[in-house]
Amino acid sequence: MMLVRAQDWRPRGIDDLEPDAWRALRQTGSTCVVAGPGAGKTEFLAQRAVYLLETGLCPAPYRVLAISFKSDAASNLAARVRKRCPPELSNRFTSLTFDAFTKSLVDRFLTAIPADWRPSHPYDIAFPAFRQVSSFLDLARLNAPEEWLAEVAGLGAGNFESRHVGAYRLPIVRPAPQTGKEFTIHRWWSDQLGAQPRSALSFVSLNRLAELLLRSYPHIRRALQLTYPFVFVDEFQDTTYAQYDFLLSAFGGANNAVTAVGDDKQRIMTWAGARIDAFDRFATDFTAVRIPLLFNFRSSPDLVHIQHVVARALDPTAMPTIARAARQVDGEVAQVWHSPTTAREAEHLAQWLVDDMAIRGRVPRDYAILVKQKSDDFEADLAAPLALTALRLRNESHTLGRTTLQDLLSDTFAKIGVALLRLGATRRAPDAWQLCSAALLEIRAVASGDDVAEARTEAELTAFLTTLRAEMANTPPTVENTVALADQVLAFLDVAAVARTYLEYASGDLLAIMVDAFQQHLAASAPGATTWGECLDAFEGVGQIPLMTVHKSKGLEYDTIVFVGLDDQAWWAHRPGDPEGLATFFVALSRAKQRAIFSFCRERGRRQRVAELFQLLTDAGVPEVAI
Ligand SMILES: Nc1ncnc2c1ncn2[C@@H]1O[C@H](COP(=O)(O)OP(=O)(O)OP(=O)(O)O)[C@@H](O)[C@H]1O
Numbered sequence: 259m260m261l262v263r264a265q266d267w268r269p270r271g272i273d274d275l276e277p278d279a280w281r282a283l284r285q286t287g288s289t290c291v292v293a294g295p296g297a298g299k300t301e302f303l304a305q306r307a308v309y310l311l312e313t314g315l316c317p318a319p320y321r322v323l324a325i326s327f328k329s330d331a332a333s334n335l336a337a338r339v340r341k342r343c344p345p346e347l348s349n350r351f352t353s354l355t356f357d358a359f360t361k362s363l364v365d366r367f368l369t370a371i372p373a374d375w376r377p378s379h380p381y382d383i384a385f386p387a388f389r390q391v392s393s394f395l396d397l398a399r400l401n402a403p404e405e406w407l408a409e410v411a412g413l414g415a416g417n418f419e420s421r422h423v424g425a426y427r428l429p430i431v432r433p434a435p436q437t438g439k440e441f442t443i444h445r446w447w448s449d450q451l452g453a454q455p456r457s458a459l460s461f462v463s464l465n466r467l468a469e470l471l472l473r474s475y476p477h478i479r480r481a482l483q484l485t486y487p488f489v490f491v492d493e494f495q496d497t498t499y500a501q502y503d504f505l506l507s508a509f510g511g512a513n514n515a516v517t518a519v520g521d522d523k524q525r526i527m528t529w530a531g532a533r534i535d536a537f538d539r540f541a542t543d544f545t546a547v548r549i550p551l552l553f554n555f556r557s558s559p560d561l562v563h564i565q566h567v568v569a570r571a572l573d574p575t576a577m578p579t580i581a582r583a584a585r586q587v588d589g590e591v592a593q594v595w596h597s598p599t600t601a602r603e604a605e606h607l608a609q610w611l612v613d614d615m616a617i618r619g620r621v622p623r624d625y626a627i628l629v630k631q632k633s634d635d636f637e638a639d640l641a642a643p644l645a646l647t648a649l650r651l652r653n654e655s656h657t658l659g660r661t662t663l664q665d666l667l668s669d670t671f672a673k674i675g676v677a678l679l680r681l682g683a684t685r686r687a688p689d690a691w692q693l694c695s696a697a698l699l700e701i702r703a704v705a706s707g708d709d710v711a712e713a714r715t716e717a718e719l720t721a722f723l724t725t726l727r728a729e730m731a732n733t734p735p736t737v738e739n740t741v742a743l744a745d746q747v748l749a750f751l752d753v754a755a756v757a758r759t760y761l762e763y764a765s766g767d768l769l770a771i772m773v774d775a776f777q778q779h780l781a782a783s784a785p786g787a788t789t790w791g792e793c794l795d796a797f798e799g800v801g802q803i804p805l806m807t808v809h810k811s812k813g814l815e816y817d818t819i820v821f822v823g824l825d826d827q828a829w830w831a832h833r834p835g836d837p838e839g840l841a842t843f844f845v846a847l848s849r850a851k852q853r854a855i856f857s858f859c860r861e862r863g864r865r866q867r868v869a870e871l872f873q874l875l876t877d878a879g880v881p882e883v884a885i
Pocket residue numbers: 272273274275276293294295296297298299300301302521524555556812813814815848
């Protein structure tokens with residue numbers, strides 16, 4: 259592989275970067291890139307990875323590490339890098355979630371964790387619900403020494419774990435607690451570590467244990483720093499106390515160049531413990547250069563203008579951004595719809611979507627229906643009326659066992675599984691073939707350059723597909739048949755080998771969760787399908803209109819977004835001026851490339867609590883239309 263000289267390097271897959279993005283790309287030290295929606299922050303990270311790898315600034319065997327919050331963001335970034343540089347370079351780009359990364363450290367070095375905090379091997383993953391935290395705090399209060407009662411009583415279930423456990427650095431040797439808060443945190447740890455029959459650790463705890471490991475063993479920390487001279491953190495505004503502290507212990511004070519990108523105005527995870535001072539702390543702790551970007555490559559100029567009105571409500575000093583995308587629609591780019599009943603709203607929406615697709619030659623996946631929360635309720639209201647016009651709604655936030663549809667579709671195992679089935683259903687699926695053959699080489703641990711093993715693996719795949727094709731050709735897509743097919747895919751791939759191959763499954767039950775969701779969702783995709791191709795289309799959401807919460811829509815973009823439920827009921831927790839609510843509204847609005855519709859329905863609720871959101875739209879010149 260020929261290296262490119264740094265001064266000759268050009269971006270891949272896009273024409274150019276904005277001047278400040280070039281400056282950020284070439285930074286040798288730590289940098290924070292702060293930019294609004296559609297500025298190309300994720301694209302910038304992908305380009306910087308390619309730049310570092312292709313120019314040899316990150317030479318073999320060193321790697322670039324990208325840490326994201328959500329698994330789909332991590333896989334999206336990895337896919338962008340794979341698309342833009344050859345495999346021998348892109349395989350030195352590691353893209354993981356914070357959770358997967360810290361968990362893999364704990365799993366690898368579990369026996370080295372200081373004895374006072376060491377979990378059982380194996381351990382379970384816990385997802386403490388609000389009610390459980392609440393009962394735990396009640397018990398802690400009952401058992402607290404008199405002098406700490408008031409302090410323990412002041413701890414709330416909503417943020418106890420994220421704000422307090424997450425911010426508590428574990429001392430190497432567990433001391434006697436000195437305060438009510440420490441007393442409660444220690445009890446929390448005792449409950450998780452001492453759970454029967456195995457320790458039950460939440461991801462916050464895993465994060466804390468990973469941080470403790472690095473602090474206790476400087477040589478592990480050093481090895482990490484050497485492996486990853488370049489580190490990226492996407493969506494930095496959502497960094498929690500625990501995650502920030504981990505980053506600091508892992509890479510603070512070293513020579514690693516950490517690039518943090520994000521947008522303060524899209525901070526919608528404060529409820530989950532995002533620290534509001536993350537960028538400022540980072541700038542100080544990592545002596546990072548701050549580089550703002552001002553372009554918006556996503557939204558048309560008219561939408562960028564509306565976004566700016568909302569941005570100013572969040573931050574009066576917000577700079578206007580420069581729209582780089584052209585407007586492609588006639589008429590209004592944004593509207594508020596006002597309907598008397600949910601039935602009328604759904605009927606109008608369905609007809610409008612059908613007409614718009616016909617006039618503009620668009621497909622269902624160009625649109626997204628966004629909601630504040632409870633997407634299942636909106637699915638119940640909208641799915642049937644949309645079906646009457648032959649539109650299929652797809653609830654991406656739908657729960658599948660212990661995961662969601664959206665997470666399943668970005669899961670590595672699920673992607674390989676569905677690609678195998680695609681190859682079973684048709685011979686014309688070159689992308690699926692490429693994905694499966696590359697994955698199988700990894701799963702069978704074939705060393706690169708081992709031609710004999712490569713040929714054997716390809717023959718194995720071909721033989722499996724021959725059997726699979728014959729079977730799929732002779733059986734219709736029924737729920738029963740999906741079970742049999744999923745079993746064959748699992749047996750062929752060898753679940754234990756899949757677990758060994760991919761870091762995210764290194765231990766714990768993530769793979770089991772995904773396998774279970776894969777089987778469930780495949781079975782649910784069969785009814786109504788007349789061919790396996792249709793069943794797999796249903797599985798992947800081809801030809802369906804996605805419905806999801808604003809949280810799930812982060813980082814995504816659509817030609818048109820329709821936000822349903824701009825009313826007091828959906829926004830029951832919103833208080834005027836509350837930055838988190840405004841930021842949620844901003845995230846929803848800024849997913850749109852060409853058009854944004856906000857739907858208010860009188861039957862759903864009033865519009866007092868959300869009056870300021872309507873006012874912002876009015877200020878931005880968005881008209882209200884009765885439907
Ligand atoms: N330099 C560029 N030239 C052309 N298009 C670009 C460029 N950078 C990004 N894009 C495109 O602009 C869109 C937005 O990019 P991206 O998703 O990286 O933005 P972002 O800043 O991460 O957005 P957000 O914070 O809103 O999720 C994508 O379609 C991307 O392909």
